[in-house]
Amino acid sequence: MPPAEPCQAIDDKNLVVAVNRSAMDAGIQVGMRRREAEAVCPTVTTIEHDPGAEMARFERVAVVVETLIPRIEVVAPGLILAPVTGAVRYFGGEEPLLDRVAKEIDNVTGPGYRIGLAAGPFASRRAAEMATDGDPIFIVADDDAFRETLNVTALGSEDMAAVFRWLGISTLGELAALPREAVVSRFGPDGLRAHRLACGEDRDTHDRVIADDLSIEEKFDPPLENLEQVAFVARSIAHQLLAAPVLEGATPHRIEVEAEAADGAIRTRTWRSADPFNEQMLGERVRWQLQAWLDTARMRSGPGIRGGLVRLRIMPADLSDQGRQLALDEDALSAAEAQRAFAQTQAIVGNDDVLQAIPQGGRDPGEKALWYRWGETPPAPQRDPNAPWPGQIPAPMPALVPPDPYPLDVEWENGIPTRIRLGSRWVEVLSWAGPWRKVGRWWDGEHPADRYQLVTSAGAFLCAVIEGRTYMAGVYD
DSSP states (O other): OOSSSOEEEEOTTSBEEEEOHHHHHTTOOTTOBHHHHHHHOTTOEEEEOOHHHHHHHHHHHHHHHHHHSSSOEEEETTEEEOOOHHHHHHHTSHHHHHHHHHHHHHHHHOSOOOEEEOSSHHHHHHHHHHOOSSOOEEEOSOHHHHHHHSBGGGGSOHHHHHHHHHTTOOBHHHHHTSOHHHHHHHHHHHHHHHHHHHTTOOOOOOOOOOOSOOOEEEEEEEEEOOHHHHHHHHHHHHHHHHHHHHHTTOEEEEEEEEEEETTSOEEEEEEEOSSOOOHHHHHHHHHHHHHHHHHHHHHTSSSOOTTOEEEEEEEEEEEEOOOOOOOTTOOHHHHHHHHHHHHHHHHHHOGGGSEEEEEOOOSSGGGSEEEEETTSOOOOOSSOTTSOOTTOOOSSOOSBOOSSOEEOOEEEETTEEEEEEETTEEEEEEEEEEEEEEOOOGGGTOOOEEEEEEEETTEEEEEEEETTEEEEEEEEO
8 A cells, every 4th residue: 555645445345454554544444434434534545455466465575574484374465473482582582583574574565564572463463553653563571461451442343342341341451350251141252252362362272183184285287377277276175175174073273375386496375364264264365375476476576386386285273173063954965065066167167157146226127136256255235225226126026137138029009018029920918017217327328218017928028118119128937
């Protein structure tokens, strides 16, 4: 993001997911709605959140940090967790290590980074948030004392923080003093997580004896260079990886991605999640990482996967035995088979030819469905499905809706439809309803239309009359 002017990134739900320092100083916060943020700062520049592109840019930072601290953990593009115990001994102390890390990052990105050091991931991230432009390094000397003074908003849930403040609890120290049973009884799993963080229990994994090697490896000949192929491979290998741990009753909190390029170079990266990885989360992170390495090699901006991907290996770690209770009517086996069939079909016909839909608002049947690729996160509806939408076609909706209405020959007598031409023959209109008037978006060149439902002996149809011409808009089942 440009540091000089306020800038924010939004996701597909129009929520702010990232801001630069200028936007933060103007009052914009992560989690705000786009309109709320633009009301706070009308001059803010808005960009769409693109994790793959962000990871490609962030890869340079991950590389320089990894040269100083082995086995870093990438939580998200822009956020790294690194165990520093060994590096602190090597560099002779915490401050010399962090000064060296800051110097290397500054050479890559310039100012704007934040570094926090504490005993756990939660406290480290909060410490980094407290760093400033003038002093980008924040070292926590006493984790317990630091955590106790944190505001409840540090938990990441504004709704829960508002309830805590209403109850007179403003800091994590006051929350930690409450009986855990009472917090869990009131807030459920979210309350348990909040109380654990307030007490300094960052990690909720439970080690146990599980098969030593649960890694999945795939080799590719010829090498993969296309991002569409990489996306499919990421989903496929995520499914294979999670199948084995799930049978053991465990899921990973951390994965290591190892990729071998055609020139023999091997790249590795560790991703970590506070919640156990599911198939979608794992597939997304593998795809982001592979895209970052491929883009880095293509732009020659650093080490990456040159010549294509010949081998991919995913290794799980931090396995948790917190299982999931299936519903009484849930058929996990059939669901898995259906998912596998969709994946195979998508690999054959392409990502853009296997689609699913969610309902959205609109006046015409074609406007009431929002299509998106199977396997991807559903986008936010472009139009509110709960709005009144005056002039919309009454139920039932047509079973078939052409993507573009095509001309239809209809005979009219005194404004009443009498016959329709279907192919080479004319059929009589037995009954009809309408018109439903629709005022077109004149600023986009649309014209007003009158919609009619016509019933014939050959079927029922939805027609639209635009500037004296009749068009087929739908076929009823």
